[in-house]
Amino acid sequence: MKEIELDSILNINFSKKRWVDQISKNFNEEVGIDVSHVPVCVFNVPKSISRFKPEAYVPQAIALGPYHHFETHLYQMERYKVAVVKAFLNPNQVHSFEPLVIDKLKRAEPLLRACYHKYLDLNGDMLAWIFAIDGLFLLDLFKHYGEMEQFIPKKLMKYETLYRDMMVLENQIPMVILNEIQKIINGDLELLPMMIGYCEVHSPLKLTRDLNSNIGDTNYLHLLDLMYHLIVDNELPRKYYQQESCHEQRANYMHEITRKHHVITNMEDIKEIGQKLGKFKKFGNMVSVIVSIPWEKISDLLGLNIGKKLDKEDGDDLPRVTEIDIPSASSLSKYAYINFKASDGGIRDTKFVASKAVLYLPVITLETYSEVVLRNLVAYEIAIASSTMELAHYVDLMSGIIDTEEDVMLLKSKGIIKGSMTNKEIVDLFNGMNKWNEHARGNRTVKKLNEYYNKQLAIKAWKFIKKRMRGSRKVLTVVFALLACLLMIVYSFCEVYGCPKLFNKVS
Structure with a gap:
C-alpha cells in the first residue's frame, strides 16, 4: 500500500514528536489567551478550485508567510527581503532585532497561528522569523511602492510578478500581524490608506468611492480581503438610474x-x-418516410455507428x-x-x-x-x-x-x-x-x-428547427454516406465501360 503523502509546510516527513511538543506547549501556554476573536483569514486553496489552473494560486517569485516559504524556487529572494528589512529599520533596531522583534512575536505565537487555515508545521522561533522578515518587507513595500529597484534588481524579477504574488490568497500576511509589527518597531505608517492606494492601482474593477468612511468602520483582514470588499461594496446610489439624460x-x-x-x-x-x-405539399410526407426508415440498423450493418458516442473520448480524464x-x-x-x-x-x-x-x-x-x-x-x-x-x-x-x-x-x-x-x-x-x-x-x-x-x-424558430432536425441528423449522415458510395460505384463502372452521356465524354 502506498504511503499517504502529508502536505507538510517544509515538504519533509511530518514529525510526530514535534507535533506533540507543539500541542503540549500550546496547551500549557495558551491558558488565559483568547484567540476566538481572531478570524481565520489565510486559507489553503483546495484542489477543487485550483485544478483548472493551479499555477494561478501559488507565488512565482516571492513567498510571503509560511505556506510557501521554504519552496526552493522562491527561497532565492530571502536575501533581498532581508536587505529591504535592514534598510527599513534604523541602526539601533537592526542591532537589537532579535530581542526587539523576534522575542515579542514569539510571545504572540497563538495569535499568529490562529490566522491560518492550515496547521503550520513550524516551531515558534521559525514562525517568528518568517513573520518578522516578511511582515517588515511588506510594510516597506507599501511605504516605498514603485521604488523596489534599489533592493531587487529588475533583471531578477519583473515587478508585475511581485505585485501578482502579493495578491495570491496563500501568500497573504494578516493585518493583525502587520499591526503587531508596527507596534513593536513604533512605526508611524498610515498602513490602511497606503494599502487602499495599492488596491486602486492593481484592482481589475473599480473600488467604492466612499473609501474614507469605510476605513474606520471595517476591520480588514489582509490585502486581498481589503481589495475584495472595496470591489464588492462599490455601488451606485439608487437614484442614479432615475436621472437619465435626454440624450440617453x-x-x-x-x-x-x-x-x-x-x-x-x-x-x-x-x-x-x-x-x-x-x-411542396409532399415535402412533409417525404421527410416522414425518410425519418421512419430504421437508419440505426442500416448504419450498424454498414459499420458506421452513426449517432453513437464512444464510452470515453480523448481527454475525458481531464477536468473540464x-x-x-x-x-x-x-x-x-x-x-x-x-x-x-x-x-x-x-x-x-x-x-x-x-x-x-x-x-x-x-x-x-x-x-x-x-x-x-x-x-x-x-x-x-x-x-x-x-x-x-x-x-x-x-x-x-x-x-x-x-x-x-x-x-x-x-x-x-x-x-x-x-x-x-x-x-x-x-x-x-x-x-x-x-x-x-x-x-x-x-x-x-x-x-x-x-x-x-x-x-x-x-x-x-431556430430552436424549433434544431429540435426537429436533432433526430434526423444521423439519418442525413447515413443518406449522404450511401449516396457517396453509390456515386463511387457508378464512377468506377463508367471508368471501365464508359458513360459518355453521364460524364460528357466524346466516344
Missing part, C-alpha cells in the same frame, strides 16, 4: 425603433420562406471547464438586439433592463496579472462562510458571454473592457474560468437575459 432617453427610443424594424423584417423573411415551402448557460455577447447583440453599456458603478450595478434591451456592466481593466487577482479574489470569496458570492456571479456572467474574440471586441467598443491584455488572452482567461456559483442562489441577471433572448422570434 433619445438613444433608447431610437434603439427600440431599430429593434422593431429588425423584428418586422425577420417576420417577413420567415413568412416568405414558409410560403415557398408550402408549395463548465460555464453558465447564456448566449455570447455577440449573439445577444445580433439576434436579440441587446445593447451593452458601461456602468459607472461596480459589480452590484450589473443589471439587464429589458424595457431598454440594455445590459449594464462595470468597467474591467485587464493587465498581465489580472487573472491571478480575479481567481484569488473569487477563491477567497468561496472560502468565506458568510459570502453572498457576488463576485463569483459577476465572473460567471463574463465567462458566459465571452466565447470568442468577437465578443471581446464588442465589449471593448462599448468601453466595458480595458487594459493591455490582447483579445485572445481575454478569451482564454474567461474560457478557462470554471463555473463558481453552482451551489449559490441563481443569478437574476442571467435569468432575465435568457428569458428575453429566448422570446425573440428568430431564436424560437
